[in-house]
Amino acid sequence: MEIENVAQYLKNNGIKPSYQRVRVFEYLINNKNHPTVDTVFKELVGEIPTLSKTTVYNTLKLFAKKNIIIVINIEDNETRYDADTSVHGHFKCEKCRKVYDFDVDLSKVDLKKISNFIINEYHFYLKGICEKCRE
Numbered sequence: 001m002e003i004e005n006v007a008q009y010l011k012n013n014g015i016k017p018s019y020q021r022v023r024v025f026e027y028l029i030n031n032k033n034h035p036t037v038d039t040v041f042k043e044l045v046g047e048i049p050t051l052s053k054t055t056v057y058n059t060l061k062l063f064a065k066k067n068i069i070i071v072i073n074i075e076d077n078e079t080r081y082d083a084d085t086s087v088h089g090h091f092k093c094e095k096c097r098k099v100y101d102f103d104v105d106l107s108k109v110d111l112k113k114i115s116n117f118i119i120n121e122y123h124f125y126l127k128g129i130c131e132k133c134r135e
């Protein structure tokens with residue numbers, strides 16, 4: 001995803017583009033590491049000393065509400081965020097705790113049993129040991 005002007009992008013999605021919001025969103029599109037609130041906070045607080053964890057949390061919550069990021073809840077006690085809103089799956093390595101993306105072909109998912117249901121969100125979660133940690 002290429003976003004020339006993050007502030008304008010936020011505006012187009014009904015979000016007032018404060019400096020902190022712009023930086024948080026930029027962090028998400030530049031780092032495909034599916035960060036937690038803590039990660040985003042730690043990475044940006046050096047540059048924005050007035051930043052608080054609450055601000056990061058509220059900003060990410062707002063982005064999710066406006067559907068410009070997705071919330072990943074692979075673990076009960078760990079929420080991660082992703083600026084890639086296309087349909088894709090997440091694999092979490094139980095050893096290095098890294099979250100990997102994988103492609104999902106929705107046309108190959110058998111939804112016959114819920115064919116009359118309305119689907120609002122897609123989440124595909126897998127857990128295991130990644131290639132690097134297997135070695």
Ligand SMILES: [Zn+2]
Nearest residue numbers: 093096130133
């Ligand atoms: Zn691993």
Ligand SMILES: [Zn+2]
Nearest residue numbers: 082084090101
């Ligand atoms: Zn992802």
